[in-house]
Amino acid sequence: MVHQLPIGAKDLLPLDVAQKRWIESRLQNVFQSWGYQRIITPTLERLETLTAGGTVQPESVIQLYGSGMDVLGLRPELTASIARAYAARLSREVTNCPQRLYYSANVFRRKSESGSPLLASLQEYYQSGVELLGGAGLLADGEILLLLAECLKQVELTNWQVILGDAGLTGTLIETFPSQYREKIRHCLAHLDRIQLENLEIPDAVKERALQLIDLRGRPQAVLARLSTFAWASELSNAINHVKSLVDLLESAGFANALVLDLSLVQTFDYYTGIVFEVVCENHVIAQGGRYDRLLGVYHPQGITYPSIGFCLNLEDLHQVLLTTLPQSTQTTDYLVVPCTPQATHLAFVHADQLRTSAERPSVELELAFRSEQLIRDYARSRGIKQIAWVRDGEAIALEKL
Numbered sequence: 001m002v003h004q005l006p007i008g009a010k011d012l013l014p015l016d017v018a019q020k021r022w023i024e025s026r027l028q029n030v031f032q033s034w035g036y037q038r039i040i041t042p043t044l045e046r047l048e049t050l051t052a053g054g055t056v057q058p059e060s061v062i063q064l065y066g067s068g069m070d071v072l073g074l075r076p077e078l079t080a081s082i083a084r085a086y087a088a089r090l091s092r093e094v095t096n097c098p099q100r101l102y103y104s105a106n107v108f109r110r111k112s113e114s115g116s117p118l119l120a121s122l123q124e125y126y127q128s129g130v131e132l133l134g135g136a137g138l139l140a141d142g143e144i145l146l147l148l149a150e151c152l153k154q155v156e157l158t159n160w161q162v163i164l165g166d167a168g169l170t171g172t173l174i175e176t177f178p179s180q181y182r183e184k185i186r187h188c189l190a191h192l193d194r195i196q197l198e199n200l201e202i203p204d205a206v207k208e209r210a211l212q213l214i215d216l217r218g219r220p221q222a223v224l225a226r227l228s229t230f231a232w233a234s235e236l237s238n239a240i241n242h243v244k245s246l247v248d249l250l251e252s253a254g255f256a257n258a259l260v261l262d263l264s265l266v267q268t269f270d271y272y273t274g275i276v277f278e279v280v281c282e283n284h285v286i287a288q289g290g291r292y293d294r295l296l297g298v299y300h301p302q303g304i305t306y307p308s309i310g311f312c313l314n315l316e317d318l319h320q321v322l323l324t325t326l327p328q329s330t331q332t333t334d335y336l337v338v339p340c341t342p343q344a345t346h347l348a349f350v351h352a353d354q355l356r357t358s359a360e361r362p363s364v365e366l367e368l369a370f371r372s373e374q375l376i377r378d379y380a381r382s383r384g385i386k387q388i389a390w391v392r393d394g395e396a397i398a399l400e401k402l
């Protein structure tokens with residue numbers, strides 16, 4: 001019998017792991033230097049926790065049955081879990097808010113290409129991200145976007161673009177459409193599907209406004225100028241002014257050419273209430289996030305909420321885009337210690353141990369099979385090992401540099 005992986009699952013071999021750790025450790029250094037602390041939440045949560053308030057669709061969660069009647073789910077993302085963990089732990093005391101948290105973890109999604117749950121495949125992804133809980137306003141939004149830009153700089157990513165939207169603003173605009181058309185329009189916006197929108201059977205006046213919305217995408221100043229020509233926009237001046245101030249802040253921080261304003265941007269998860277964004281590079285969505293001011297209230301026993309914002313980087317996408325700049329080999333072992341005869345075995349273990357605890361803390365591996373000297377040298381060269389310590393019973397150890 002051939003034991004195959006489940007569809008969509010994959011093994012990460014040592015080189016993949018070395019490259020992934022290179023990315024993760026650079027990101028973690030940035031998170032820590034901005035004052036974020038690591039949080040670890042469980043891989044499994046109650047399904048109702050993951051989908052509370054309709055923020056995550058149950059169909060996208062891989063479900064399991066726990067003891068009793070609990071339906072459990074593998075987390076499809078971490079923001080809901082972190083909101084659950086902190087909702088009742090936050091308070092308005094100065095010592096408590098804001099909380100800056102980061103994570104690096106795997107997430108699982110169920111993907112159904114054909115819409116059939118039987119054909120759905122398991123997808124496991126890795127994310128590194130941050131949540132700024134209890135942080136509101138321009139400063140918090142600015143911190144998150146500038147922190148994201150610093151992460152991209154530290155992993156040496158170039159040619160990226162940030163697509164910036166506002167879920168509050170877009171949601172309010174969608175609310176102004178008659179309720180029977182909202183879902184269809186939302187779907188077209190989420191998929192940037194102008195053709196489908198043009199062909200929808202909806203009244204012309206509604207369609208015209210929906211098309212105005214899908215076209216609100218491009219250089220920020222041009223989009224904002226176009227927006228100001230629409231009569232309906234005047235009722236949304238607070239949200240529009242916030243976006244303007246954020247755009248100014250980002251442009252003065254050097255984002256100018258990398259920023260696209262897209263007021264039709266709709267995200268996969270439905271908990272966003274304010275700015276939303278994604279980073280794209282070579283057709284990959286490298287990162288996404290946004291403001292979710294109501295989510296903590298969903299988990300708080302009295303419904304008290306705290307304004308919050310965060311993002312995550314999608315490590316597989318980042319890995320793909322960075323492939324040529326990542327380390328191309330795994331770390332090599334410094335020494336190979338060779339017991340030349342069975343009698344030298346004990347001495348070889350002792351010598352290997354002495355080397356490992358010496359000042360430079362080298363990595364040391366042991367020859368296991370008493371192979372010929374030639375085979376041992378060939379093996380060491382093939383693995384990039386630079387030094388062989390030949391251990392013979394009753395003789396001084398002979399060090400050979402390759």
Ligand SMILES: N[C@@H](Cc1c[nH]c[nH+]1)C(=O)O
Pocket residue numbers: 076077078079129130131269288289290291309310311312
């Ligand atoms: N959890 C979101 C990203 C995010 C983090 N914080 C806010 N949003 C995702 O997986 O897409």
